[in-house]
Amino acid sequence: KTRDPYQTEFQEAAFEVLDTLVPVLEKHPEYVAENLIGRLVEPERAIQFRVPWQDDAGNWQVNRGFRVQFNSAIGPYKGGLRLHPSVNLSVVKFLGFEQILKNSLTGLPIGGGKGGSDFDPKGKSDGEVMRFCQSFMTELQKYIGPDLDVPAGDIGVGAREIGYLYGQYKRLNGSQNGVLTGKGLTYGGSQARTQATGFGVLYYTEALLKAQGDSLQGKKIKISGAGNVATYAIEKATELGATVITVSDSNGYIYDPKGIDFKVVQQIKEVERGRIKTYADRVESAEYHEGSVWAFDTPYDIALPCATQNEIDAASAQLIKRDGAKYVIEGANMPSQTEAIDFYHANGILFGPAKAANAGGVAVSALEMSQNSERLAWSFAEVDDKLKAIMVNIFAASQKAAETYSLGKNYQAGANIAGFERVADAMHFQGLV
Numbered sequence: 001k002t003r004d005p006y007q008t009e010f011q012e013a014a015f016e017v018l019d020t021l022v023p024v025l026e027k028h029p030e031y032v033a034e035n036l037i038g039r040l041v042e043p044e045r046a047i048q049f050r051v052p053w054q055d056d057a058g059n060w061q062v063n064r065g066f067r068v069q070f071n072s073a074i075g076p077y078k079g080g081l082r083l084h085p086s087v088n089l090s091v092v093k094f095l096g097f098e099q100i101l102k103n104s105l106t107g108l109p110i111g112g113g114k115g116g117s118d119f120d121p122k123g124k125s126d127g128e129v130m131r132f133c134q135s136f137m138t139e140l141q142k143y144i145g146p147d148l149d150v151p152a153g154d155i156g157v158g159a160r161e162i163g164y165l166y167g168q169y170k171r172l173n174g175s176q177n178g179v180l181t182g183k184g185l186t187y188g189g190s191q192a193r194t195q196a197t198g199f200g201v202l203y204y205t206e207a208l209l210k211a212q213g214d215s216l217q218g219k220k221i222k223i224s225g226a227g228n229v230a231t232y233a234i235e236k237a238t239e240l241g242a243t244v245i246t247v248s249d250s251n252g253y254i255y256d257p258k259g260i261d262f263k264v265v266q267q268i269k270e271v272e273r274g275r276i277k278t279y280a281d282r283v284e285s286a287e288y289h290e291g292s293v294w295a296f297d298t299p300y301d302i303a304l305p306c307a308t309q310n311e312i313d314a315a316s317a318q319l320i321k322r323d324g325a326k327y328v329i330e331g332a333n334m335p336s337q338t339e340a341i342d343f344y345h346a347n348g349i350l351f352g353p354a355k356a357a358n359a360g361g362v363a364v365s366a367l368e369m370s371q372n373s374e375r376l377a378w379s380f381a382e383v384d385d386k387l388k389a390i391m392v393n394i395f396a397a398s399q400k401a402a403e404t405y406s407l408g409k410n411y412q413a414g415a416n417i418a419g420f421e422r423v424a425d426a427m428h429f430q431g432l433v
């Protein structure tokens, strides 16, 4: 039963989690008595606001801004801001809900939140993006703070946008309090934050494979997406001895049997803000195809979806099996539809869910908060070592929870349970709030 039947993405994310929590609730009747689940699925606060800005032609534009402060049981709200035309309250709630358990899994003291706008940065000038970000922050700054809510980047929000948002926050508040993470290295950012989610996905994958007596050496990997997560997943996968054979955007994909060069992707996406199609103009062994990367018929071992939610439906899951892949590890948030996840479990494909596998970004964001509080900056190696330890722990905690509840290799249920147990305990001890 749901109060918001039209919030399809939020429902999908919530039911996926709730289905796996039944054994925990059976063990803890006090959680049922305290309506802990009823409280968990209701955000503490959901803010929606108008974002007026002026385009280069002088037209007055209006977008919708959101910040959902979902759960602060274990720490200040933490989660990214997404700029994409598909953003609505349902999408922000699904991401915020996922963030609660993801942040808990990191073992760090951060609660769950998420925000964004239906503004489309694609094709906008730097000036337009700056004016939008300044207007967005003019409203958002009323609701955030270093001990209250610390936003970060997500789809459409990278170093450029965080810079404009932070500049405006500072101007309005007159303080340097590290209220955003993903900042530039010259003004409070952390080493390795740019790489953190992609690198973290591979550290998690390495741990999952190791538990099966397997390794990344010589593996062929299909990656979807060509953004922040995909780019650094390619870098780390290659470094760990695997070959990444694809990279994609919402128009099509590149296939390169010799292995995708992350530096070329970086140049196209971060420097030129271009389309992935142009990769094939620069690398002789690469070919470009329109359509979905999952449909491309070639054998490979590991699928790393790093683009967006619901990109893998049941039919795509069957194609993953057709191509012989044995592992699906999620870099994006909720890229696998529920039917696809059911298919993986029924067909022996080992599944690493987003909230565990892509937690590296938020983990390093929390480390950025620690550095800002200390007024110190740690080295790349120091942050990277901590990131690796966190990702290995996340897999271990998921595996342990799966074992405790006799769930075999269901690391999805294991991650949900391990993340939930900490939040539930904190909510229980804080009483009716």
Ligand code: NDP
Pocket: 153, 154, 155, 156, 157, 197, 224, 225, 226, 227, 228, 229, 230, 248, 249, 250, 251, 306, 307, 308, 309, 311, 331, 332, 333, 334, 358, 359, 361, 362
């Ligand atoms: P970016 O904006 O940097 O890149 C997103 C990429 O995915 C782009 O290449 C984009 O292509 C592609 N994409 C978007 N929609 C689709 C689609 N419908 N079909 C195919 N490709 C698509 O975002 P990030 O890399 O930061 O984020 C990717 C995913 O990872 C998201 O789900 C995000 O929530 C998740 N994530 C990100 C974290 C981070 O630290 N950045 C942390 C944890 C999770 P196009 O240019 O055509 O739109």
